[in-house]
Amino acid sequence: MLAIVVVLSLAVGARTIPPATVWEALVDPRPTPEHATIWDGRIPRTLLGIVAGVALGVAGALIQGLTRNPLADPGVLGVNAGAAFFVVIAVGFLGVASISGYVWFAFAGAFVSSVAVYLIGTGGRRDVNPMRLTLAGVALGAVLTGIGSGIALLRPEAFAHMRAWNVGSLDVRSLEPLMTIAPFVLTGLVLAAVASRGLDALAMGEDVAQALGSSVLATRLCSVVAITLLAGAATAATGAIAFVGLMIPHVARRLCGPDQRWIVVFTIVLAPILLLSADVLGRVAVPGEMQAGVVTAFVGAPFLIAIARRRRVIAL
Template identity: 50%
Template sequence: MTASAPPAPAAATRTAPARGRTVGLGAACLVLAVLCVASLAIGTQAVSLSTVWQSVTDYQNLGDQWIVHDLRLPRTVLALLVGLALGLSGTLIQAVGRNPLADAEILGINSGAALFVVSAIALLGLQGIWSFIWFAFAGALAAMAAVALIGMSGRAVVTPVRVLLAGVAVGAVMDGIGFAIRLRHPRAFDDMRFWDAGALDGRPLDVALAISPFIGVGALLCLLVAGSLNVTSFGDDLATSLGGNVIRTRVLSLVAVTLLAGAATAGAGPIGFVGLMVPHAVRRVTGPDWRWILAYAVVVAPAVLLSADIIGRVVIAPSELPAGIVTAFVGAPVLIWLIRRQGADRS
């Protein structure tokens, strides 16, 4: 008679997945660090790693140090902040709305922020990040309200695809109004043509410093609601019966998405699909736990945006392709794949 193997301890069974997630998160941090170095070294003119190190630690404006210090360092910092904001906002939208197709760009939130910024520049003559960042927040909030009203109106059942179509419609209208304003006031946007495409270059470090407090507050709100997202994902009635505060979670999430999406759009222009792709990519490692998905989004989303920016620098060298266009090339097929997945419209 053969002896049966003893069952694995319950504690070991519970800690094994957590250990794998921790290792994966550490690996993602390492990849992000490598991409940061690559962002400082790679471009129209390649810079040696020794020059990169000297530019960061002991800048003396010698040789190519100015390229790293004055051009690529602000660009890299902005990519980290904007990528973090887009990843967290997209994850929050998918979690609270229980919509796997949601993203700040697809739902028109970025378009709303961009429209209000364009209006502030053309109609009010405002210039500089501190002048129109508040309009970006107002535009993001207005777009979310419009999508909610349209998506939930009528007698039809609210589905992810219905909300998606409402977001596409709102975004299209706001983009159309924004382009009409640009055509009427072309001189006001001579210095912001690349901003429309979601570019990270040409931004001084002051832009990153201006949006960082708002992104920090948004990230803090994500931390506050992270523990409630798993409960609210079961539905309002069950979440309430389990002790979850659905209204508090949604209000805080709404404020967080407004801050994150508005700050990202004000700093780098409308960049889409990062918030859509990242939660789906990391879920293969994290599982359905939204706390881990948010933690991974903090690292993976900046890595995705940095990768897109680096690819844009070299794919049509010596010219550059804005990062927002690169993410659109990658993100559009991902959206089509998600829609075609069986049962995606019933998620």
């Protein structure tokens, strides 16, 4: 499925290119309009979709495993909104114009919003209520998004090149965004692999996890750092794309069971399928183009409602 979606991402757009021409461009590129379209636009876009999809999906899997909250993802819990807000601050007031500059602000925003949502949602108590965390994340995300939109309206010249980014888009014309975030995503994936085993033990309770030799503090710290790197990097490159990290871990859990390590592995393959499919659909759904973040919202919002209506929403 991933291979098919990658081919569609390279072939489908304002100008549909036959798969044979796509293959020819990959193995024997020549200075033709079709080959230029593939190399200058669609290959960077497709590769970014793969990496950003992996980052958002695994971040969602880690958040759900850490909080035992089936409603959690970087978008719903306000992590993406925090990263995007700090990027708006960097662009609007500090004049940062390149992704290599504001990616650090995205990391800071993702971390600050994660901590803020956790503190607001738990109220200082040790027990974690999934619904309370979700409400805190949605509220904080709405506030930060509103303030960020106001700043963008006050300084339109600074945000002219980021209009598509504001709603979540893969529309890039070079490999610079991908090359900038790739090391951080790779580091986040390594930390996710390290934290996965501890999350399986933590699911049985802190006391049981400690009895099994798992360090609860190390697992939580490793998970938070991984979530910050993955969500912050993806948001810096593509904008605040929501619901990828919500839907995909549930699909992976249906396929492989509750083992967090396998959930992460399946998510790495499944999340890019969703994000690239949304991007391809957005190219042909309306005249011009609909950003991938809008398409994932159309699909993810009903998914969130369906999960929230389940009686066993608290138990993963």
